[in-house]
Amino acid sequence: MVAADRNAGGIRGQKAVFVGPHQLLRPLGEGGMGQVYLARSPGLRLLAVKVIRPEYAEDPQFQRRFQQEVEAARRVTGFHTPPVVDAEPRGRRPWMATAYLPAPALGEVILRFGTFSEAGVRALGAALAEALAAIHAAGVVHRDLKPGNVLIARDGPRVIDFGISRAFDATHLTRTGMVCGTPGYIAPECIVSASVTSAAADVFSLGCLLVYALTGRTPFGSGEPAQINRRVVYEEPDLSGVPGTLRPLVASCLDKDPARRSTATTLLGALAPVDPGALLSPGLLAELDARERQAEADLAAPQADPPALPVRTWQSLSRRGLFGLGAGLGAGAAAAVGVPLLLTRRTRPTGSAATVGKPVDAWGVDAAGTGSPPAGPEPLWSKPITGMTVDHQLSLLGATPVWWNEGMGAVGYDGTTGRQAWSREDAQFFQVQNDLIYGTSLDFAGLVWLNDKAESHRSPLVVPAAQRDEAAMSLRVFGADSRTVVLARETSLTGGGIVAGADLGSGAVLWQQEITENLAVSLARHQDSMLSGSGSSMGLVADGRCYFEDSGVIHAVDLRTGASRWQATGVTSAGVPSRLLRTGGLLLVVHGLAVVALDPATGQQRWAAPATPQPIFGCALGAGRLLLSGAMGTAYCLDVTTGRGSWHTTVGVTTAADRGADYQAPSAGEGFFGVPLPSRPSGVAVLDAADGAIRWVVNSASDEGRWTTAAKGGTLYCASATTLRAFRAGGA
Incomplete structure (x- = not known):
């Protein structure tokens, strides 16, 4: 993938970007395996180009199988299967192009x-x-x-x-x-x-x-x-x-x-x-008419010449090169969604991590030192934990660390001693928000929420009785204030759902709005994004408004009435869920490789951060800084006031066994960020919030699976499937 020198016909008016000889026009969507883009061939045909995610791309076994499948797909004929037009199955970022419909x-x-x-x-x-x-x-x-x-x-x-x-x-x-x-x-x-x-x-x-x-x-x-x-x-x-x-x-x-x-x-x-x-049907015919008109416009967009040879192909880049398009390169500001940064100087990790020197580009990528970082301190306390070993979560209710599993119970611990403070198994919990943990009663008849002392509150569940069994597993709370709670639930296995505002006291539905995009994707990502201040991938509540995304449009509605306050287009693209965060008079939208700040009162754009070279898996917000954790063990930090990149750090070496695994969200404490390591053995790196220097790293070869983290003041809490630990990581 290479960028042409002149600005013509590229994604949303930015420099033209090519996959092989095909010019990318705009993103079409995202799946678990890669991103799909609308492209135009040299012969002026529209193509759907799927670009494989980097965590799969460098695996030799995957490349061999992908090449075999591309060859098999090329043999498929028949009217009802779009033909494979072109492919590069063995490159640094394998891709395949089919005829676009x-x-x-x-x-x-x-x-x-x-x-x-x-x-x-x-x-x-x-x-x-x-x-x-x-x-x-x-x-x-x-x-x-x-x-x-x-x-x-x-x-x-x-x-x-x-x-x-x-x-x-x-x-x-x-x-x-x-x-x-x-x-x-x-x-x-x-x-x-x-x-x-x-x-x-x-x-x-x-x-x-x-x-x-x-x-x-x-x-x-x-x-x-x-x-x-x-x-x-x-x-x-x-x-x-x-x-x-x-x-x-x-x-x-x-x-x-x-x-x-x-x-x-x-x-x-x-x-x-x-x-x-x-x-x-008449409705479908009208939709097809609109899509065909859009395809004609895409085909007629200004063309760009491919770069002059020789070009730097994916195959010619070094293994640690950071390049290419990730999820969500669609609408947005120039800096946020243009051609991603092609780095000329890179961090070079030694052992499990590397330190950071002075910045040399938008993300401060130059590394001025080598050697292993200091080993972490002994934990303030360590507590064996048992029971919920799959998809466990660690969150904070006030000063109480809570270890819980989605759809199951929750256990609260004393943050000072690690002693178990309480345990609740009489509800199925789904979400932590505003120092409360939300769930439903076991019969799905009521909404339940607990504070840090496990004091329980209950409200009727805003789902008709006939739909409770179907709705229970897809219900999420993504925002609440003292009077109103906002929930979302799926209404279809293949996408779509409802966002509803309800009165916390009575459970009465105040308003609801249909979601047309694939809500199942957002629900699947919602929990990870909400941990440690990562923002909601569905929406959030602040300023008496509810903010949420649907089909590439950011909506702001009145929290009590659901009346529209504003809509923002051109910030995100449909099919790629965004994370929304509220801080310092700004609404932050984290989307694919981009971060854009909007005015929460009007929806007008304030700034757009430089695109990150790697797809973003999680984020943490603390003291005016936003940490973005990406693929290959990377961490990027920006100043939320200006949108300027502050520093970049590589916190771990990714091995073949790591690719495809879940990346846990980082957390923000007093003057530090805690970043779960993407390498084995499991552990966490503590980064200085000011410059990204790695203060220390803790590993544990005996713990299975990745660690999850949560921070409060100068304390970092870490949970594996077997152990809960507390470390002194920052503050006085």
Whole structure:
């Protein structure tokens, strides 16, 4: 990926950026594996280019599998699969380009325009069966057929993303042992044995899609992924709402035994004849018209010449080079969303960390020293902890560190001695906000919140009784003041949901607003982003207003009435959730590689920070400074008053075993930042907030998994799956 010298036709008017010979125009979205951009080929064709995330890109096993899948995808023919046009599977940032279709995904169509008729579902099923028959004939198994991977175009549905799923799964499974795919669409044999790959698994996913297109839900319900997967393996599908004429065919797709399922070819014959026009509602036709007009405008945008040879390709950059586009390079200010910084001088870590010298560019990247940092002090206290070993969280309620697990109980500890102060198992907790921890009662009939002494408050739950089971696992509190609480919940497995303001005393709904973007993505990221002052990836409450993002638009609404105060566009892009923070008279929006400050009263932009060279995984706010933790063990700090970069530090060396693992959020204390290490053994680095110098590092080879941190004053609390520790890290 290289940048042209002249400013023409690039992303949002910035310098032109190329992937291979293709000019990137704007971001289209983001997935767990990479970012997708709209691009224009030298022959003036629009392409969808997926650029692989750096944590996967340098893994040799991934590159081999990705190359095999690209070659297999190129063999796939058929009307219902966009062709692979170009690819570079073995570069520093592998990519693949397919023909671009200006069409919405099935999930968006169902959410916005409603479910299909029986005739429409027959047309959809026939098209997908034809696509699967072509994919399977080429020796490829899709493995992730879901509403987001089916586009509904004017001339018929298309199946996308079939060329990379196996490469991703092979790499991810060897690291985590997790089941890959989308709950509710994964075949039971793939859940029981993650190594199983067969064409019959795609047929099972197709059956789930047909039920979804008819009813707006999956045949195995909603909830936690583990709950859905258990139903897929052990329970019969819910086919209520499926017409009797289609029920035997759908049931055959959903048979637990893959040998008894229909094949794609058999399904195609059983569904014919079909009426393709039954898919096209008036609302969908209007949406397709708008997308096609936008595609014409994209194609007509000013062109830029590719850089003169020789160029610096990804392959020619050193392993530690920081480069390329990350998530969310869409709308925004020039400094924040232009061509990312291509560093000429880099930190060079020795051991597990490196120190920082004087700044030489926008982020102070030069490293003026080597050697290992000092070892950390002995903890003030150390407490063994047991019980919640998966996805545990560490937060502070006032001065009380609380160790908890989403959807389970919580335990509070004395911050001075480490003695257990209280334990609550009578509620399922989901969120920490304003020194309170929020959750629901076990029967999901009431909203519960606790203070640092575990004193309980309760309010009726603002979800109809008939929807509580479905809503319980997706409910989140992302803001509250003394009178009002704002909640969000999913209303669809494939995206969309509701943001609602409710009175804390009565539970009465004061206002609600539909969210059209994929709320499930935001919910999945929300908890990590809220820890340690990282900001909410859904929204926040401050100044008597609620701020939230939907489809690339930042909204500010009155907290009690829901009335719109302002909307800001051009700051973010749809499909890439942002983090929102409020500090010092500014609303900060952290998006992809960018940080933009808005006036909270008007939504006008105050400043835009320089783009970070690495995607941002977490952030922490303290004493007028914002720390951004990124890939490859990097940490970037900016002054929130001016938006200028202050310093950059590398806090750890990333190994092959680390790539693909979760990055925990940093935390801010009095004059320091605590940053969990992205390397093994697990541990934490304490950075000086003024200059980024690493004060000390603590490692523990005996603790499994990454540490989570929380800070209060000069104390840093660290929790692993087995131990809670407190360290003196800053202050007097």
